[in-house]
Amino acid sequence: MVSIDSSITAGAKTPAATNRAQKLYFAIWRWHFYAALYAVPFFVMLALSGMTMLWFTAIAPEYGDRIAVTPAGQALRLTELEASALAAHPGGTIDKYIAPYDAETPALLRVQTEAGAQMLALDPYTAAVLRDRPEAGTWNKWATSLHGQLLTGVDGGIGDYLVETAASLGVLLVVTGFWLAWPRNGEGFAAMFLPKVSASGRAFWKSLHRAAGSWIGLVLAFFLISGLAWAGIWGGKFVQAWSQFPAEKWGAPLSDKTHAAHNAAGAKEVPWALELTPLPLSGSQVGQQLLPMGTPVVFDTVLEGARALGFVGRVQIKAPQEDSGVWTISQDSMSYDSDHPTADRTVHLDRYSGKVLADVRFADYSLPGKAMAVGIALHEGQIGVFNIVVNFAFCLSVIFLCLGGLVMWWLRRPAKAGRLGAPPLPADLPMTGGVVFTLLLLSLAVPVLGLTLLAVLALDLLVLKTVPALKRVLS
Known part of the structure; x- marks a missing residue:
């Protein structure tokens, strides 16, 4: 009071x-x-x-996440959406794909250009670009930075x-x-x-x-x-630092980059319990085979692998950021993919072999991590109307x-x-x-x-x- x-x-x-x-x-x-x-x-x-x-975030997302789309038969393959996005930004590279919430909402693609990252909302049935705007400079990011x-x-x-x-x-x-x-x-x-x-x-x-x-x-x-x-002090140096997922249990070589590297500038998109956890590295012999040997590890095949792993609805796929980086498949309330924080899941794939290097779920979080997964979802209004x-x-x-x-x-x-x-x-x-x-x-x-x-x-x-x-x- x-x-x-x-x-x-x-x-x-x-x-x-x-x-x-x-x-x-x-x-x-x-x-x-x-x-x-x-x-x-x-x-x-x-x-x-x-x-x-x-x-x-919850009512009027600025990237067009909730734009109404009219279903028209079978959705196009992801490669066709990629082609449309790159046609809008020649010379760009796609580094993130966000699947639609349902059959009546668009897919999102992030294209890295010389001018910065662009977020595109595309009709999954026609590949038409419904919205195309810079990732930075949104009202949400401004309010988040102020907050x-x-x-x-x-x-x-x-x-x-x-x-x-x-x-x-x-x-x-x-x-x-x-x-x-x-x-x-x-x-x-x-x-x-x-x-x-x-x-x-x-x-x-x-x-x-x-x-x-x-x-x-x-x-x-x-x-x-x-x-x-x-x-910065109570969270970053005490509570959060003591509550991270122990990445060593994966058995894969670890990067000097943490999951926080996947946060867009001015936004918190990675689960709290994983932010300070190191990412695994590609190129080792560890992991469980997901994609058939010899299959190109690209957005289209990684999406198929995600569905095979049981991901349904809105799921995010991030491409490797460097030669030893990994593909990341995630679905969590922090990124507004789901209104069920207890269903959080993050999977990392080796960029060369398509093997699963890590599969982290809500049950794997520490007790503070679980409390924060639910607490943040409530704090940010992510659990329903x-x-x-x-x-x-x-x-x-x-x-x-x-x-x-x-x-x-x-x-x-x-x-x-x-x-x-x-x-x-x-x-x-x-x-x-x-x-x-x-x-x-x-x-x-x-x-x-x-x-x-x-x-x-x-x-x-x-x-x-x-x-x-x-x-x-x-x-």
Whole structure:
């Protein structure tokens, strides 16, 4: 929850405000306030960009994935679609094929040209080009880069770290928000979830904010944690790095490239559990024969091999990127091939022999990998219409929660006082064992949050005490 309010007004001097419970209330409210001060702009950005991404992936894909096609007998062979795509871009090379979702949607081909990668949607019955546009520069890629990198285009860069800090503080907001919203002074639990419609002014906004936050707080925690699993520090250096598939079990020589090399610029298309896993190399004697000996290993035959392996519907085939590279057959929710993350499957073929070098399924993922496969699908609205509707509603709720907090601050702020109006820091702050344990647990679980808390405490206890003018502005 993103609250910037309390039932206790700043400056109130009553006996109750001096007791242990009241001091702890003010302290937690103060942490909540400062966390929200940083996180609110990011939360609004994340919600708006999230809705944009959801629209351009699940509802209106920009490459033409869902263009309506009229079935006309037998679909053409893939070689005929390749010829049509290359006729549109002479001198280009095709390095990815995406099969249609069903008989009434187009096939997609990616053509590498001197000007960059082009994505073409083709009628599978006539080979007519229905859409032809650059792979880069889509609204979805723009929103994705904003969502995770603040448009810096660098994983693990400053934009990534700023967003990770906001998400980490969001975890603190959820925990402190539930603490502040918890029923007290004889209230029932209904007070947490039902706004006081009879109230007015700040009291009404506070009850509305409290109820909205209580309803979506756990959902917000889920979105924050699933998003943090991709962040540069918590995800890349801890959770994701410890949860990769052990590629050594394949028995094939391994490349110095990882599966993340298959992600298009500004997009996450490879399953989380495989991103940091090395790719196998072609040219060895290992593997299980899939294509008959002597069969050319090309898009057409690899597609036939994929169907023989049991891939149905939309399946993606990527050509080798270098002489020792492999053909990759994949079907997963990360690439919007399927709305069943538990059906994820990635297969690698030797480019020379057509042998299966690796066959990774959902069951092969580690426990965190399985959790993330399902969690990311829910996070991105990939599991059906209900998931899309819920995610849109959640994003709108987050925006409302943030704006509601700002309204409460505006109504409570000391007008024309030239200061922020933060909750006061109590003297002789009571730090109970439960509070200390919770802060330590959160700091260990989310390292960036721990570092941020130390920075805020240093600001509060060292800087503000020695710089009166700054203390006045931020108080």
